Amino acid sequence: MRVFAALPIPSEIKEEIAAVNKSIKKLYSDLKIVDILKMHITLHFFGGISDNEYQVLADLWGNKTLKIPVIKTACGSIDFFPPSGKPRVIYLDLNKGSGQIISYRERLEKLLTEAGFKKDEKIFKPHITLARNKFVYIDRCKLQKLVIPEREFVLDRLVLYQSVLHREGPEYKPLKTVYFE
Numbered sequence: 345m346r347v348f349a350a351l352p353i354p355s356e357i358k359e360e361i362a363a364v365n366k367s368i369k370k371l372y373s374d375l376k377i378v379d380i381l382k383m384h385i386t387l388h389f390f391g392g393i394s395d396n397e398y399q400v401l402a403d404l405w406g407n408k409t410l411k412i413p414v415i416k417t418a419c420g421s422i423d424f425f426p427p428s429g430k431p432r433v434i435y436l437d438l439n440k441g442s443g444q445i446i447s448y449r450e451r452l453e454k455l456l457t458e459a460g461f462k463k464d465e466k467i468f469k470p471h472i473t474l475a476r477n478k479f480v481y482i483d484r485c486k487l488q489k490l491v492i493p494e495r496e497f498v499l500d501r502l503v504l505y506q507s508v509l510h511r512e513g514p515e516y517k518p519l520k521t522v523y524f525e
Contacts, residue, residue, distance in 0.1 A: 345392065345393060345398065345506050346390075346391060346392050346393075346506065346507040346508075346509070347390045347391075347393055347398070347401070347504055347505060347506050347507065347519065348386055348387075348388060348389040348390060348504075348505055348507060349386070349387045349388040349390075349452060349502060349503070349504055349505075350384035350385055350386045350387055350502075350503055350505060351384060351385040351387065351415075351445070351499045351501070351502060351503075352384050352499075352501065352503055353383045353384055353385070353472060353497070353499075354497050354498065354500075356497075357419070357493065357495070357497045358380040358381070358383050359380070360493035360495065361380060361383065361419070361436065361472065361474070361493065362380045363493075364422075364436070364474065364490055364491075364492060364493070365377050365378070365380065365474055365475070367490050368434065368474060368475055368487065368490070371486060371487070372475075372477075372480050372482060374479065374480045375434070375475040375476065375477050375480055375482075376475060376476040376477070376478075377474065377475045378473050378474055378475060378476075379513065382514070382516055383472055383473070384472075384503075384505075384516075385438075385445065385470055385471065385472060385499070387445075387448070387449045387452055387468075387502070388449070388452060388453065388456065388464055389464070390461065397461075398519075400459050400460070400461075401459075401504055401520070402504075402519070402520050404455055404456070404459055405502075405504055405520040405521070405522055407455055409451060409455065410451070410452065410455070410502060410522045411522055411523070411524060411525060412448060412451075412524050412525065413524060413525050414498045414499060414500045414524045414525070415441050415444045415445060415448070415498070415499040415524070416440065416441050416496055416497075416498055416499075417438050417440050417441030417442070417444075417445070417470075417496070417497060417498075417499060418438065418439055418440045418441070418494060418495065418496045418497065419436045419437075419438065419439070419472070419492050419493055419494065419495075420436065420437035420438055420439030420440075420492070421436075421437050421439070421488060421492060422434060422435070422436060422437075422474070422487050422488050422490060422492065423435055423436075423437045423471070423488075424482075424484060430477070430481075430482070431477055431482050431484065432476065432477055432478075433473055433475075433476055433477070434473075434474045434475040434476075434477065434482070434487060435471040435472060435473045435474055436471060436472040436474060436492065437469075437471055438470045438471065438472070440496065441470075441499070442469075442470045445470040445499070446468060446470065448502075449468055449470075452502070499524070500523065500524050501521050501522060501523045501524055502521070502522040502524075503518050503519075503520070503521050503522075504518070504519045504520040504521075505517060505518055505519065506519050
């Protein structure tokens with residue numbers, strides 16, 4: 345099964361982000377917009393794992409060090425991966441709480457590597473993916489002028505999701521959850 349660890353985004357914030365996505369879709373109809381119901385902040389993508397590896401992860405989700413105080417954050421500006429050239433991913437940066445999210449991810453990565461999982465070597469930048477791009481020319485400045493919701497919100501749990509691939513897109517099934525304090 346394919347799994348990943350993520351911090352879910354509260355529903356009320358997803359609704360506000362949906363307005364941003366509508367504006368993006370209006371400007372660039374060929375982009376693959378992320379379904380608001382599936383928005384999250386990915387901390388670690390495992391890819392395909394065995395039943396034994398899943399059991400190790402399920403046990404790790406019971407580790408007390410993963411239970412932390414809630415993280416307060418807020419959306420920042422629209423940005424892009426890669427930072428130059430043709431954008432492949434359009435995302436919302438987080439302008440508050442990023443340091444806490446990064447620290448939490450480091451804590452998770454430490455537990456994962458101690459349990460025998462491969463360390464994710466990519467540079468981690470907390471973000472919420474809005475859209476993916478394969479073919480479209482994008483005017484970065486035009487997108488960065490869009491109005492972004494500035495309301496603070498709370499990240500209150502870590503979820504291990506199963507990603508089930510379908511023709512119409514992935515389905516994310518929560519498998520294990522750690523609720524924050």
